Amino acid sequence: MATTPPPLQGPTSKEKKYDRQLRLWGANGQAALEEAHILLINSGSGVVGIETLKNLVLPGAGNFTILDSAIVEEADLGVNFFLASDSLGKSRAEQCCELLKELNPDVDGHFSSEPIETFITKPDALDPYTLILATAPISPEILEIIIAHATETLTPLFYIHSVGFYSHFSVHLPHAFPVVDTHPDPVTISDLRLLNPWPALTQLVQEKTAHLEAMSDDDHGHVPYVLLLLHFLEKWKSAHDDKAPQNYKEKSEFREMVRAGTRTSNPEGGEENSEEAVAAVLKNLNPPELSSNVKEVFNSAECVGASPDSQNFWIIASAISSFHKNNKVLPLPGSVPDMKAKSNDYIALQNVYKTKAREDFAEVLSIVRDIEAALERTNPIDEKEVEAFCKGAAHIKLVRGKGMHIAKPGETIEWLDRAKFAFGSLTNPDSLIHIYIAFLAYDSFGAAHPADGLNGAALAPGTTDFEADTEKMVGMAQQIIDDIIKEAGKTMEDPEYTEVKEQSQKVVTELVRAGGGELHNISAFTGGTVAQEVIKVITKQYVPVDNCCMWDGVSSTISVLRL
Amino acid sequence: MVYGTCGLESLCGPGQHQNQRCSGILGTLLTLSQKQQQQQAENAAGAAGKKKKVTAAQLRVQKDLSELSLGSTMKTDFPNPDDILNFTLTIDPDEGMYKGGSFSFSFAINQNFPHDPPKVKCKEKIYHPNIDLEGNVCLNILREDWKPVLNLNAVIVGLQFLFLEPNASDPLNKEAAEDLKTNREGFKRNVRSAMGGGGVRGETFQRVLK
Amino acid sequence: MDETTVADMANGDGSRIKWKFLDRIVSRQGPFADPDNPIGEQALQMLSSVKVLVIGAGGLGCEILKNLALSGFTDIHVIDMDTIDVSNLNRQFLFRQADVGKHKAEVAARFVESRVRGVKITPYCGKIQDKDEDYYMQFAFVVCGLDSIEARRWINATLVGMVDEENPDSLKPLIDGGTEGFKGQSKVILPTMTSCIECQLDLHAPRAAVPLCTLATIPRQPQHCIEWAHIIAWDEERKDITLDNDDPEHITWLYQKALKRAEDFDIPGVTYSMTQGVVKNIIPAIASTNAIIAASCCNEAFKFATGSNPSLAYPPPDANNYMTYSGDDSIYTYTFTHEKKDDCPVCGNLAKTMEIDPSWTLQEFVESFAERPEAQLKKPSIRSEAKTLYMQSIASLEEQTRPNLAKKLSELVSDGEEIAVSDPALQISFKYKLVFKS
Numbered sequence A: 001m002a003t004t005p006p007p008l009q010g011p012t013s014k015e016k017k018y019d020r021q022l023r024l025w026g027a028n029g030q031a032a033l034e035e036a037h038i039l040l041i042n043s044g045s046g047v048v049g050i051e052t053l054k055n056l057v058l059p060g061a062g063n064f065t066i067l068d069s070a071i072v073e074e075a076d077l078g079v080n081f082f083l084a085s086d087s088l089g090k091s092r093a094e095q096c097c098e099l100l101k102e103l104n105p106d107v108d109g110h111f112s113s114e115p116i117e118t119f120i121t122k123p124d125a126l127d128p129y130t131l132i133l134a135t136a137p138i139s140p141e142i143l144e145i146i147i148a149h150a151t152e153t154l155t156p157l158f159y160i161h162s163v164g165f166y167s168h169f170s171v172h173l174p175h176a177f178p179v180v181d182t183h184p185d186p187v188t189i190s191d192l193r194l195l196n197p198w199p200a201l202t203q204l205v206q207e208k209t210a211h212l213e214a215m216s217d218d219d220h221g222h223v224p225y226v227l228l229l230l231h232f233l234e235k236w237k238s239a240h241d242d243k244a245p246q247n248y249k250e251k252s253e254f255r256e257m258v259r260a261g262t263r264t265s266n267p268e269g270g271e272e273n274s275e276e277a278v279a280a281v282l283k284n285l286n287p288p289e290l291s292s293n294v295k296e297v298f299n300s301a302e303c304v305g306a307s308p309d310s311q312n313f314w315i316i317a318s319a320i321s322s323f324h325k326n327n328k329v330l331p332l333p334g335s336v337p338d339m340k341a342k343s344n345d346y347i348a349l350q351n352v353y354k355t356k357a358r359e360d361f362a363e364v365l366s367i368v369r370d371i372e373a374a375l376e377r378t379n380p381i382d383e384k385e386v387e388a389f390c391k392g393a394a395h396i397k398l399v400r401g402k403g404m405h406i407a408k409p410g411e412t413i414e415w416l417d418r419a420k421f422a423f424g425s426l427t428n429p430d431s432l433i434h435i436y437i438a439f440l441a442y443d444s445f446g447a448a449h450p451a452d453g454l455n456g457a458a459l460a461p462g463t464t465d466f467e468a469d470t471e472k473m474v475g476m477a478q479q480i481i482d483d484i485i486k487e488a489g490k491t492m493e494d495p496e497y498t499e500v501k502e503q504s505q506k507v508v509t510e511l512v513r514a515g516g517g518e519l520h521n522i523s524a525f526t527g528g529t530v531a532q533e534v535i536k537v538i539t540k541q542y543v544p545v546d547n548c549c550m551w552d553g554v555s556s557t558i559s560v561l562r563l
Numbered sequence B: 001m002v003y004g005t006c007g008l009e010s011l012c013g014p015g016q017h018q019n020q021r022c023s024g025i026l027g028t029l030l031t032l033s034q035k036q037q038q039q040q041a042e043n044a045a046g047a048a049g050k051k052k053k054v055t056a057a058q059l060r061v062q063k064d065l066s067e068l069s070l071g072s073t074m075k076t077d078f079p080n081p082d083d084i085l086n087f088t089l090t091i092d093p094d095e096g097m098y099k100g101g102s103f104s105f106s107f108a109i110n111q112n113f114p115h116d117p118p119k120v121k122c123k124e125k126i127y128h129p130n131i132d133l134e135g136n137v138c139l140n141i142l143r144e145d146w147k148p149v150l151n152l153n154a155v156i157v158g159l160q161f162l163f164l165e166p167n168a169s170d171p172l173n174k175e176a177a178e179d180l181k182t183n184r185e186g187f188k189r190n191v192r193s194a195m196g197g198g199g200v201r202g203e204t205f206q207r208v209l210k
Numbered sequence C: 001m002d003e004t005t006v007a008d009m010a011n012g013d014g015s016r017i018k019w020k021f022l023d024r025i026v027s028r029q030g031p032f033a034d035p036d037n038p039i040g041e042q043a044l045q046m047l048s049s050v051k052v053l054v055i056g057a058g059g060l061g062c063e064i065l066k067n068l069a070l071s072g073f074t075d076i077h078v079i080d081m082d083t084i085d086v087s088n089l090n091r092q093f094l095f096r097q098a099d100v101g102k103h104k105a106e107v108a109a110r111f112v113e114s115r116v117r118g119v120k121i122t123p124y125c126g127k128i129q130d131k132d133e134d135y136y137m138q139f140a141f142v143v144c145g146l147d148s149i150e151a152r153r154w155i156n157a158t159l160v161g162m163v164d165e166e167n168p169d170s171l172k173p174l175i176d177g178g179t180e181g182f183k184g185q186s187k188v189i190l191p192t193m194t195s196c197i198e199c200q201l202d203l204h205a206p207r208a209a210v211p212l213c214t215l216a217t218i219p220r221q222p223q224h225c226i227e228w229a230h231i232i233a234w235d236e237e238r239k240d241i242t243l244d245n246d247d248p249e250h251i252t253w254l255y256q257k258a259l260k261r262a263e264d265f266d267i268p269g270v271t272y273s274m275t276q277g278v279v280k281n282i283i284p285a286i287a288s289t290n291a292i293i294a295a296s297c298c299n300e301a302f303k304f305a306t307g308s309n310p311s312l313a314y315p316p317p318d319a320n321n322y323m324t325y326s327g328d329d330s331i332y333t334y335t336f337t338h339e340k341k342d343d344c345p346v347c348g349n350l351a352k353t354m355e356i357d358p359s360w361t362l363q364e365f366v367e368s369f370a371e372r373p374e375a376q377l378k379k380p381s382i383r384s385e386a387k388t389l390y391m392q393s394i395a396s397l398e399e400q401t402r403p404n405l406a407k408k409l410s411e412l413v414s415d416g417e418e419i420a421v422s423d424p425a426l427q428i429s430f431k432y433k434l435v436f437k438s
Helices: A015-019 A019-035 A045-057 A092-101 A142-151 A199-209 A225-238 A248-260 A272-284 A292-300 A312-327 A345-376 A382-395 A418-425 A433-450 A466-487 A496-512 A521-541 B022-043 B056-066 B152-166 B174-182 B184-195 C017-026 C041-049 C058-068 C104-116 C133-137 C148-162 C212-219 C221-239 C248-265 C272-280 C287-306 C364-369 C395-406
Strands: A036-043 A065-066 A106-111 A129-135 A157-162 A166-172 A175-178 A397-399 A548-552 A558-559 B074-077 B086-091 B103-108 B121-122 C050-057 C075-079 C122-125 C140-144 C175-180 C184-191 C322-326 C332-336 C352-356 C381-384 C388-390 C420-424 C431-434
Touching: A019 A521, A036 A045, A036 A166, A045 A092, A045 A129, A045 A157, A045 A521, A045 C287, A065 A092, A092 A106, A092 C221, A106 A248, A129 A142, A129 A521, A142 A157, A142 A166, A157 A433, A166 A433, A166 A496, A166 A521, A175 A312, A199 A225, A199 A345, A225 A248, A225 A345, A248 A272, A248 C272, A292 A382, A292 A397, A312 A345, A312 A382, A345 A382, A397 A521, A418 A433, A418 A466, A418 C133, A433 A466, A433 A496, A433 C420, A466 A496, A466 C133, A521 A548, A521 C041, A521 C104, A521 C287, A548 B174, B022 B121, B022 C287, B056 C381, B074 C395, B086 B152, B103 B152, B121 C352, B174 C212, C017 C041, C041 C287, C050 C058, C058 C075, C058 C104, C058 C175, C058 C287, C075 C104, C075 C332, C133 C148, C140 C287, C148 C175, C175 C287, C184 C287, C212 C221, C212 C272, C221 C272, C248 C272, C272 C352, C287 C322, C364 C381, C364 C388, C364 C395, C388 C395
Parallel strands: A036 A065, A036 A129, A065 A106, A129 A157, C050 C075, C050 C140, C075 C122, C140 C175, C352 C431
Antiparallel strands: A157 A166, A166 A548, A175 A397, A548 A558, B074 B086, B086 B103, B103 B121, C175 C184, C184 C322, C322 C332, C381 C388, C381 C420, C420 C431
């Protein structure tokens, strides 16, 4: 009977609690989350913002602050889970804050019941926050101030609507928002560099495949497919002017050459490693082209002209760009997919890749240090950051943050370089641009009907007069559509034009139907999507939405558009 | 359109709810059922409706069993004939190195079949490169290559094949595989000895000769 | 666009002020809603008059209970057999540290009841299989937040089996959600009318496995070492102890075994956390994804209960019934119609009612299948859920069940019991509900 092993340095209580999420974003992501301080500027019926915070408090976003001047009313209790019967008549900010804090003792919650109108006038009012969530309705003037702050301080900002069966959010990111750890599909990530083997790899191929014919069935059936492919590539090249297969036809021929190498005289009548090699031919024999994402990074002004106060990302990107110029390849990530092989052969192969990856990393690091020296930067970039960049270099993504539309009564929305795209979306049945347009009209309506006195809160269309408000809103949406057509420099004829107008009218009617009220399910859904995006932005992992996301709770579909 | 607003004509029958305006699917079903409940209460006294239904896994195993072709070298044993998810399969190879032996495998099928493969273990301690001393069997379709479209017959054919062509290249029992690779005649002798209840390399095996 | 006023609907204190937003939208005719659906009071009445069953009180279940309570449903039941673990607390927001070890269904029910006035939540701490059709018959629909395919298949087969063409109330829509990391899916099933869980089985990829012999002789990855410890080493060395995935001592043992093996083969990367992940087949789970999928499920429930907008799966069979959500790279949803499979073993052949004379022998019954026009079976094998009546194709079973042939049917099955009939000539099995002639 085995003895019980001694207790080990098991997981900490925090690792236990967060186990299911650490498997997604790891300790680095978690640390970033814990350092965040999220401000929620809560307005309207105020549920979508609270539902978003719930999904951020649970995974341990370090700090949150709720700014909300509303007093809890009976109607709040039918839609907001983070209020109780005894919250009635009290500050909504305070009550929600208290009940959210119960979810996670490791999170610090704060609140303020000050109206946004006065809060925002204080200098530095928004400075403590690393990310801002603002829920509609907000007056255009105040939204402008928040956007200006976000732009200036590079603070990510989310502007959110949830009304009836529809919701929308726009993400305002810094002009350059690079992501290194994009979590690409594992199938796509291994770079085996078959067309540019280095001496150590070539040597291993020779060692392990020199006597293929003479090998026992057992050994022959266990040669790692990477080595088989490299072996046959050498053979191919010697018959083809030292060139690898160039096109589909040649690759197919090469594949047949690999297939012909399969030993079938064994008891199994075939070999798994050979099958793996055959299957890998078309995927792995492509010249090392940079993805458009990587090219965009290398060609961007920030990369070409790194400056002393550039973000670390740009210094490393610049170094990797030089590396690429010198070597015609990106640094090797160093991972090798699992394949049919004996343990020691696989480990040997893995070590060759790892060693090369370390050499590439060392080369990149030395370029980084040169750049730092040339720019006279004093804080050297952490080696780990450079290493992580080298590993993920082929899959980096640069999101170009863009400003968001502010709808003001009597002012025309400008679509600029997105006008043609918006025009095309009008007739695309899969696009939810009509929901976006309806929300622009909604904001414009609110700004034109401010104030039943309380905190300058805007009057939502449909609050009392469904029919009259629908008519007004339909007209406003129509105007926006006409402006898009005009700005795109296009025309739209019937029947298309009538169809677009009818679609818009239906969507607007559905929106006005809610009278500005939230449905819990729609806000809970949207709170989930926004929280996912916030996590992606804070951890700088995965790829965030760029830049507008609409949810249609009627047809159960989402559409993400850059507008 | 009045009739069929709920789209459940097949259930409701035409015209039954012409005056019943209902909300959504549920409304239709409920308003209809209210009318019929009384009648059903009367009917329900007769045939009770709470009998257990045949499960999807049972249904599939029943079908697989009715398609099984065992031939003369195999037989099954169901300790409890009412439980078709647990049984023993006995293989008596009539050719190859294991001829003369009799090998039994326990089959344990769970309710998630055929999403999950059957769990199969050899009940005797035998000397075989693809079966370890605990009875674990290395057969691709029992694990990595299992698909719900495969059936019990495929598994049984696979097991039979293991005795005709023991596979030395990816073994569970390394010693047996080593013997098979390096010395086929010696391996044969070892198989005979192990089947007779003898020892091989210090390991004693179970007698499986008929 | 007429607007019906919502009269005071009795609700404890008699006030509907709390439901101001919900009432407003349900009281107005929407442009996408079926114009024949009623608006206002009648639609709202549906919310408070139906009983709803929630299966699972975990990550999705907590969200579903909250959402249904705030959608105006007032009579909710919830089933879950599990107790609360500390690793649930990052997303199962109805539970606190002090609740660890208590039953999920109980704690969740009490919490939502105390937070949302006027809702009644009835917990059952046990397995769905404990309950019979009478129990499931009382609900208007079922919302599932489960992590087990087996449990999903069970409830699906049960609800499909309950459909009685004579009784519209027997059709229980099933709304099902599932998540993994930043991804998830939700779907609505109208049993027998739209694609069911069994039809959709191929959308759930089986867990990737590595050959046993790789584990035994040529491990290459840290996971191979862990699986070896889990599947092979444990049985060799601790056969007499049942492996408990939740026992830290057991996981520690496996971890150390795996670590040692990895060292022997020079394989880096075995960690305690990876050991836990491999052994328990842990699927990453976060609050936000659960929020999305649960809300999508409850939105569908709200739509079809109130008729305020068209729901997934409606009208069958062509409507979209399935939504997938992916948040890894931006956000994508794909909403589509998953088609019902004609040869689905669960919904492809519903049990037909067959009148039989209980005094018949099984022999006579078996022979009758040769003459039945829809079957004409030469070698039928027959089973009920509990009994193998007669199996022809397997010699040992035939022998064991042969004595049944002489027995009267009344000795073998009870009135109303279901049997399955298979035959080598049949693609799928027939099911019959046997009703005794009186």
